[in-house]
Each structure stands twice: as structure tokens, then as C-alpha cells.
Amino acid sequence: xxxxxxxxxxxxxxxxxxxxxxxxxxxxxxxxxxxxxxxxxxxxxxxxxxxxxxxxxxxxxxxxxxxxxxxxxxxxxxxxxxxxxxxxxxxxxxxxxxxxxxxxxxxxxxxxxxxxxxxxxxxxxxxxxxxxxxxxxxxxxxxxxxxxxxxxxxxxxxxxxxxxxxxxxxxxxxxxxxxxxxxxxxxxxxxxxxxxxxxxxxxxxxxxxxxxxxxxxxxxxxxxxxxxxxxxxxxxxxxxxxxxxxxxxxxxxxxxxxxxxxxxxxxxxxxxxxxxxxxxxxxxxxxxxxxxxxxxxxxxxxxxxxxxxxxxxxxxxxxxxxxxxxxxxxxxxxxxxxxxxxxxxxxxxxxxxxxxxxxxxxxxxxxxxxxxxxxxxxxxxxxxxxxxxxxxxxxxxxxxxxxxxxxxxxxxxxxxxxxxxxxxxxxxx
Numbered sequence: 309x310x311x312x313x314x315x316x317x318x319x320x321x322x323x324x325x326x327x328x329x330x331x332x333x334x335x336x337x338x339x340x341x342x343x344x345x346x347x348x349x350x351x352x353x354x355x356x357x358x359x360x361x362x363x364x365x366x367x368x369x370x371x372x373x374x375x376x377x378x379x380x381x382x383x384x385x386x387x388x389x390x391x392x393x394x395x396x397x398x399x400x401x402x403x404x405x406x407x408x409x410x411x412x413x414x415x416x417x418x419x420x421x422x423x424x425x426x427x428x429x430x431x432x433x434x435x436x437x438x439x440x441x442x443x444x445x446x447x448x449x450x451x452x453x454x455x456x457x458x459x460x461x462x463x464x465x466x467x468x469x470x471x472x473x474x475x476x477x478x479x480x481x482x483x484x485x486x487x488x489x490x491x492x493x494x495x496x497x498x499x500x501x502x503x504x505x506x507x508x509x510x511x512x513x514x515x516x517x518x519x520x521x522x523x524x525x526x527x528x529x530x531x532x533x534x535x536x537x538x539x540x541x542x543x544x545x546x547x548x549x550x551x552x553x554x555x556x557x558x559x560x561x562x563x564x565x566x567x568x569x570x571x572x573x574x575x576x577x578x579x580x581x582x583x584x585x586x587x588x589x590x591x592x593x594x595x596x597x598x599x600x601x602x603x604x605x606x607x608x609x610x611x612x613x614x615x616x617x618x619x620x621x622x623x624x625x626x627x628x629x630x631x632x633x634x635x636x637x638x639x640x641x642x643x644x645x646x647x648x649x650x651x652x653x654x655x656x657x658x659x660x661x662x663x664x665x666x667x668x669x670x671x672x673x674x675x676x677x678x679x680x681x682x683x684x685x686x687x688x689x690x691x692x693x694x695x696x697x698x699x700x701x702x703x704x705x706x707x708x709x710x711x712x713x714x715x716x717x718x719x720x721x722x723x724x725x726x727x728x729x730x731x732x733x734x735x736x737x
Contacts, residue, residue, distance in 0.1 A: 472551030511710030582642035
């Protein structure tokens with residue numbers, strides 16, 4: 309099986325002239341995006357509903373590069389494939405908007421907010437030499453580069469990007485991996501939360517990622533930034549410190565998520581997750597001038613807490629790593645999973661009076677447990693009763709349910725063995 313794999317930890321060490329050219333190429337990319345977008349918007353205002361299209365726009369790009377007009381002929385100094393990639397990105401953004409995957413159509417890129425990056429998608433235009441710690445890029449020549457991880461397979465594209473701290477070189481490569489079945493035969497379900505990032509039915513709890521120190525320092529520098537004259541030397545120093553903290557926070561979250569997902573996919577063949585609409589869950593409660601919202605400040609705090617957890621990224625990593633391992637990730641609705649008693653199946657909002665505690669209010673039950681663990685076990689129970697779950701059970705798969713004390717946290721340094729229990733839930737005390 310052939311997969312696409314990214315190697316994102318490489319960083320460049322350009323000299324002064326090369327760095328100036330990189331920034332110039334990023335500016336050319338922004339110019340092409342804005343000019344192509346302005347043409348499409350002008351066509352739309354004239355009543356032409358159909359887009360010109362990326363291939364026709366590439367002909368326009370050739371004209372801009374060959375035109376003696378000094379307002380556009382500087383584009384010939386930039387690599388042509390990098391500029392063509394911009395048009396692919398523009399029309400892919402249009403398609404996402406038409407499919408309803410993004411709220412707004414493509415927007416103009418402002419110099420102060422645009423990403424400083426460009427992509428080379430033709431393998432013939434670049435060359436990577438890991439042994440000599442360098443990479444050849446079009447119109448830049450050989451650039452010093454550090455490769456913390458060996459690049460497997462055949463590289464298909466490279467991106468030169470300034471991440472706020474240094475120049476990085478993400479590489480996308482096609483890698484051949486053997487088709488194989490997952491070594492485990494267990495099915496586990498997980499429940500997303502705010503206090504607990506994820507709680508799984510086998511008892512594993514993924515705690516929130518702690519970046520409180522970095523966020524406090526970032527808030528401190530953001531307050532200092534208000535007192536600096538914009539674009540002054542001191543203003544730029546504070547902006548650099550904020551960028552470094554942003555990069556540190558992102559690296560911590562990425563590292564913790566990769567450590568967990570890489571270890572956890574080895575233990576279960578099927579992982580069931582909640583199908584959450586995170587964009588709707590984290591929407592503002594401000595409302596409009598005619599219908600103002602209520603408890604806006606509290607909802608804003610909840611939105612930040614939800615987005616900090618990175619549920620979407622965690623699910624994305626579990627999904628593709630399960631495919632590589634021969635496993636499967638399934639999604640299903642989490643509706644009322646934390647309000648339903650796993651012992652008597654009585655469902656009521658009163659069963660969960662607090663964020664953490666679950667206590668069944670049915671007079672004949674009285675089951676008590678942690679609410680997140682109850683939700684995870686209900687998720688597993690629902691999946692096993694579905695057609696796909698029944699088919700997996702008939703094929704020899706088995707449920708993995710917690711039989712250990714509550715709140716067992718994930719340890720990335722220790723192998724977590726699957727846990728089997730015949731019953732789907734504990735009996736009432």
C-alpha cells in the first residue's frame with residue numbers, strides 16, 4: 309500500500325541573499341493570489357457566474373511573467389511551479405467554499421498577515437541530500453538544511469516556510485508500506501471532554517495538555533505590545549517573543565498528541581469516537597444587536613477550553629495511524645451518552661448533576677460512576693449494537709472495557725495493554 313507521509317521537522321539555514329530571495333518569492337506568491345482573485349471577483353460582478361479556472365489562469369500567469377510591464381514582469385524571478393501552486397490553492401479554496409467546508413470565499417492576502425511560504429510540487433526541480441545536509445531549490449541553489457528524521461520514500465513536494473522563529477522545510481513523500489492486519493482484536497470507544505481530553509472505555513484517560521506557563525507569558529507580552537509604537541524596534545522584539553511562544557505552544561501540543569496516538573493505535577483494532585461538530589460547539593454566543601446573546605463571557609471561556617483540547621487533530625491522527633496499522637476509526641453521535649445509565653439504561657439530564665459525577669436517579673437503580681467513563685462505555689455499547697459492530701463481533705473482535713480503578717492516565721513511556729471484561733458496565737453497588 310502506498311501512503312503519503314509528511315516530514316515537517318526539517319529546518320533551513322539560508323545565507324542572507326537566499327533569505328531575501330525566499331521572502332521575495334513569498335511576496336510574488338501573494339501577488340499572484342490577489343491578482344487572480346481580483347480577476348475572478350470582477351468577472352462575478354459582471355454577471356459571469358462560472359470561474360475562469362486554474363488552467364486558464366495559468367495562461368494569464370505566463371502572460372504576466374513575459375509582459376514587459378514592470379508591475380508584473382518581476383514574477384519571472386520567482387520559480388514558476390511555486391506560483392502555479394498558488395493557483396491550485398486558490399481554486400481549491402473556492403471548491404471548499406462551494407462544498408460548504410469553509411464559511412467565506414477566498415479573501416485577499418494582506419502583507420502583514422500572509423504566510424511567508426511557497427511550495428515546489430515538481431520533484432524534478434528540487435534535490436535533497438541528507439548526508440551532506442543540504443537541499444537544492446530552484447533559483448536558490450544549494451541551501452543548508454538539517455534533517456532530524458530520515459525522509460522515507462520518494463519526495464513529491466517541498467514547502468519553504470517561515471514559522472515565526474526560523475525557516476522550515478516540510479517534505480511530502482510517497483512511502484510504500486506492507487498491507488497487514490492489526491495485531492489486536494479489541495474495540496474501544498472514547499468520549500471527548502474539557503476536564504479530561506479523552507476518556508476511553510478501557511479506562512485510559514488522556515489529560516489536557518498543560519501550556520499554562522506559556523499562555524501566561526504570552527498574555528504578559530500581549531499587554532506590553534499595546535504600549536509600543538507600531539513597527540518600532542521594541543514593538544518588533546515583543547512580536548518576535550510572542551511568535552516564539554506561539555511556536556512553543558504548538559510544538560508542545562503536537563508532540564503530546566503524536567506520542568499518545570502513536571502508542572495507542574498499537575493496542576486496539578477499532579477505535580470509536582464521537583462525531584462532534586466542533587465549529588458549532590465553539591460558536592460565539594454574542595448574537596446580534598437586535599437579539600443579543602446571554603452569558604457571552606462564560607461561553608467565550610468554554611469556547612477557548614474546547615479549542616485548546618485539539619479534538620479534531622487527535623481524531624485525525626488516530627484515523628490515519630490506524631489505517632497504517634491495519635485498524636479502523638469509526639465515528640458516531642455522542643447524544644445523551646453521558647445522561648444514560650449503563651446499568652438500567654434510564655436517560656435523564658438529572659443523572660449528571662455535575663461535570664464529573666454520574667448518579668442514576670431511577671428509584672430502582674442508583675448506579676454511580678464518573679460521567680466521562682459512563683459516556684465512553686455507552687458509546688461502546690451503542691456501537692456494538694449497530695450493524696457494523698455486530699459484524700465485527702461476529703468476525704472475532706471483542707470489546708475492551710475498563711476493569712481498573714477510575715482515572716488511569718496515559719503514560720507515553722509505558723505500553724498500554726488492552727483490557728478485556730465480559731460485562732459492558734459495572735453493576736450497581
